[in-house]
Amino acid sequence: MNAFSYIYLIPLIPLLAFLFLGFTAKKIKEPVSGYVGTAGLLTVFGLSLYTAYKYFFEVGLVNGKYEPYKVMIKEGWVHFTDKLAIDIGILVDPISVMMLIVVSTVSLMVHIYSLGYMHSDTGFSRFYAYLSLFTFSMLGLVLSSNLFMIYIFWELVGVSSFLLIGFYFEKPSAVAASKKAFIVTRFADMFFLIGILMVGYFGQSFDFETLNSPSTYETIQAWIVNHQIFSFMGLSLFTWALILVYIGGMGKSAMFPLHIWLPDAMEGPTPVSALIHAATMVVAGVYLVARLFPLYYHIEDGAALRVVAVVGAFSALFAAIIALTQEDIKRVLAFSTMSQIGYMMLALGVSGFEGHEGLGYMAGMFHLFTHAMFKALLFLTAGAIIHAVHSNFMKDMGGLHKYMPVSSFVFLIAALAISGIPPFAGFFSKDEILTAAFEYDKFLWLIGFLVAGMTAFYMFRLYFRIFFNKQTDYGDHKPHEAPKTMLIAMVFLAFLTIVAGFIPFSELISADRMPFHSHIHWGDPLVIASILMAASGIGIAYLMYYKETAYPQKVASAMGSGYKWAKNKFYFDELYIFITHKIIFDKISKPIAWFDRNVIDGFMNLLGVTVEKTAEKIKFIQTGRMQDYAMYFVSGVIAIVMFIVYFR
Amino acid sequence: MIEGVSLFEIMSLTTILFFIGIYGFLTRTNLIAMLMSLELMVNAEAINFVAINKYLSPAVLQGQVFSLFIIALAAAETALALAIILHLYRLTTTIDVKEVEELKY
Numbered sequence: 001m002n003a004f005s006y007i008y009l010i011p012l013i014p015l016l017a018f019l020f021l022g023f024t025a026k027k028i029k030e031p032v033s034g035y036v037g038t039a040g041l042l043t044v045f046g047l048s049l050y051t052a053y054k055y056f057f058e059v060g061l062v063n064g065k066y067e068p069y070k071v072m073i074k075e076g077w078v079h080f081t082d083k084l085a086i087d088i089g090i091l092v093d094p095i096s097v098m099m100l101i102v103v104s105t106v107s108l109m110v111h112i113y114s115l116g117y118m119h120s121d122t123g124f125s126r127f128y129a130y131l132s133l134f135t136f137s138m139l140g141l142v143l144s145s146n147l148f149m150i151y152i153f154w155e156l157v158g159v160s161s162f163l164l165i166g167f168y169f170e171k172p173s174a175v176a177a178s179k180k181a182f183i184v185t186r187f188a189d190m191f192f193l194i195g196i197l198m199v200g201y202f203g204q205s206f207d208f209e210t211l212n213s214p215s216t217y218e219t220i221q222a223w224i225v226n227h228q229i230f231s232f233m234g235l236s237l238f239t240w241a242l243i244l245v246y247i248g249g250m251g252k253s254a255m256f257p258l259h260i261w262l263p264d265a266m267e268g269p270t271p272v273s274a275l276i277h278a279a280t281m282v283v284a285g286v287y288l289v290a291r292l293f294p295l296y297y298h299i300e301d302g303a304a305l306r307v308v309a310v311v312g313a314f315s316a317l318f319a320a321i322i323a324l325t326q327e328d329i330k331r332v333l334a335f336s337t338m339s340q341i342g343y344m345m346l347a348l349g350v351s352g353f354e355g356h357e358g359l360g361y362m363a364g365m366f367h368l369f370t371h372a373m374f375k376a377l378l379f380l381t382a383g384a385i386i387h388a389v390h391s392n393f394m395k396d397m398g399g400l401h402k403y404m405p406v407s408s409f410v411f412l413i414a415a416l417a418i419s420g421i422p423p424f425a426g427f428f429s430k431d432e433i434l435t436a437a438f439e440y441d442k443f444l445w446l447i448g449f450l451v452a453g454m455t456a457f458y459m460f461r462l463y464f465r466i467f468f469n470k471q472t473d474y475g476d477h478k479p480h481e482a483p484k485t486m487l488i489a490m491v492f493l494a495f496l497t498i499v500a501g502f503i504p505f506s507e508l509i510s511a512d513r514m515p516f517h518s519h520i521h522w523g524d525p526l527v528i529a530s531i532l533m534a535a536s537g538i539g540i541a542y543l544m545y546y547k548e549t550a551y552p553q554k555v556a557s558a559m560g561s562g563y564k565w566a567k568n569k570f571y572f573d574e575l576y577i578f579i580t581h582k583i584i585f586d587k588i589s590k591p592i593a594w595f596d597r598n599v600i601d602g603f604m605n606l607l608g609v610t611v612e613k614t615a616e617k618i619k620f621i622q623t624g625r626m627q628d629y630a631m632y633f634v635s636g637v638i639a640i641v642m643f644i645v646y647f648r
Numbered sequence: 649m650i651e652g653v654s655l656f657e658i659m660s661l662t663t664i665l666f667f668i669g670i671y672g673f674l675t676r677t678n679l680i681a682m683l684m685s686l687e688l689m690v691n692a693e694a695i696n697f698v699a700i701n702k703y704l705s706p707a708v709l710q711g712q713v714f715s716l717f718i719i720a721l722a723a724a725e726t727a728l729a730l731a732i733i734l735h736l737y738r739l740t741t742t743i744d745v746k747e748v749e750e751l752k753y
């Protein structure tokens with residue numbers, strides 16, 4: 001027994017809540033189901049805080065290093081070989097404890113918020129049942145102790161995301177979006193599964209602790225050196241396995257080019273976007289890379305890690321450019337999420353391993369943490385705004401500041417945080433990412449630096465256009481501040497957004513699990529440059545959007561076709577439709593369907609027709625007359641007797 | 649063993665009897681007549697059993713026992729067949745097989 005033997009309760013409580021709400025969804029009335037779900041989450045939140053306290057401050061640190069704790073539920077659940085078996089267990093280590101806090105905090109806030117947001121919705125109980133299912137899956141994912149277990153929960157979060165995106169299943173667009181999200185992530189998960197099998201084959205284990213131990217990666221590294229022949233495009237098979245695992249993470253984390261499902265996923269209810277598509281599920285890919293970080297770092301000098309960095313940086317830039325032009329506020333936030341996840345990937349990709357060199361790893365995890373708080377806050381505020389004006393589009397908003405002062409205030413806090421203005425949370429994590437990137441590669445740093453400016457610009461474009469700019473005439477139906485339950489959640493997250501930056505993250509989380517010391521050098525030109533970049537982004541947004549001006553129009557026309565491309569998301573949806581419909585469906589699926597319908601079915605039909613025709617020809621012998629049958633019988637007997645007599 | 653009668657003669661008799669039965673079975677359309685023809689065939693067999701037992705291996709009695717079985721069986725079978733014929737008559741008011749040929753293609 002160890003100190004954390006109670007921990008299986010954390011995923012179990014939401015599971016029980018899901019089963020209870022799922023079976024009684026038709027019977028219990030509106031507020032009750034919400035209270036059941038929220039009470040369950042409150043317990044989980046308490047347990048998570050207790051676990052974090054106990055781990056970080058009591059039992060975790062042994063001889064200057066955070067030791068992992070493992071709670072086994074079933075050892076050897078599936079056996080492949082003597083060494084290769086799948087266990088069901090819970091791994092408690094710094095990053096899983098940190099994710100526990102993220103998931104339970106955001107999920108609790110979303111539960112409380114939804115009491116107001118989903119008020120008088122016909123699917124209220126169903127909504128809470130799905131939320132509980134998602135929370136269970138996500139907690140299971142972060143606590144998994146091996147690759148196969150994480151894969152199981154990986155699919156479960158995919159299913160709950162599918163169910164929640166398609167929550168308004170009467171709307172065709174929501175149904176299409178849920179299918180798209182599921183198919184795209186499933187497609188990526190196919191590579192993930194292949195990657196898991198390859199990692200299991202070479203590493204002879206699925207267990208994270210075993211895989212991440214020095215003996216394993218030294219063995220694998222020695223194998224790679226001795227078996228140069230097993231390589232593809234200059235990289236060894238094991239590196240390819242890690243890249244395949246990363247493709248699974250790209251699908252879930254909406255990295256380019258598998259990002260297309262995330263904007264459409266905004267069809268779901270807004271609290272869902274805050275929980276799943278901003279704070280928790282979409283960072284699963286980052287978490288996965290962080291989980292296997294020692295492997296990524298040590299195998300072939302981090303070749304797979306370079307892929308992570310490049311994909312992350314490109315996605316960050318790509319999504320930020322698109323976010324500049326979008327009109328739907330939730331889509332701006334969706335692309336912003338994609339861009340920030342790109343940041344986290346970049347941070348992991350540029351990270352070293354030991355001591356202060358692991359700054360990138362720490363910064364990536366730190367950004368994951370702070371981003372979860374402020375992005376969930378942004379989404380929840382966006383939900384309050386949509387609730388008030390019944391539209392997703394910025395053109396229907398404007399001048400909301402005087403109607404919704406609290407929302408305006410918390411949105412401002414979150415926007416400042418994501419832009420990287422001290423002392424809000426985003427500044428600290430983003431600055432550490434940029435520092436790590438600068439030490440690794442100047443070009444990647446430049447991308448991150450530009451993206452920081454763009455982020456500040458599009459966030460304040462959003463802020464000014466929603467709350468200031470023109471005064472839209474709302475008619476008789478004046479917008480009003482959100483109900484109390486929603487405000488509580490928003491204000492609490494705003495509080496976290498302000499204070500989260502002061503958590504001494506490097507003391508808690510690092511690549512080699514040894515605490516190190518890092519602090520912001522205020523006089524450092526890098527720090528000053530990034531603050532100036534953010535401030536100039538905000539300044540430009542202020543000039544262009546605080547009052548209604550002609551600048552946006554002028555800039556858009558000056559950009560010419562570039563603006564059009566960005567606004568249409570670089571036509572990636574169209575490209576995918578072209579590839580799937582025109583190439584895969586028309587050139588591959590249709591010939592196969594033709595072959596099936598004509599050749600395979602044709603052969604079977606031929607058999608059937610032959611039998612039928614023959615039967616038609618010889619059916620006359622069944623006359624129904626007894627004498628005829630007796631005649632056949634007697635002739636048969638005579639024939640057999642003759643045969644025996646003459647041919648024996 | 650019957651004096652002055654060989655097995656060949658007895659078997660010729662039973663063969664003739666058997667084929668009379670077959671001829672009757674194939675040509676009569678009246679079910680009662682067909683049943684009678686059937687009895688002829690069965691009886692020919694019964695005689696065969698007794699005769700072959702008596703002439704070829706007189707020490708044992710299996711053949712005679714079999715013929716007793718055949719007689720008992722024939723009686724049971726006749727009772728059953730008559731019941732069927734009676735029922736058929738009630739349904740169709742005929743016992744002519746040419747009139748009853750619904751069970752065909």
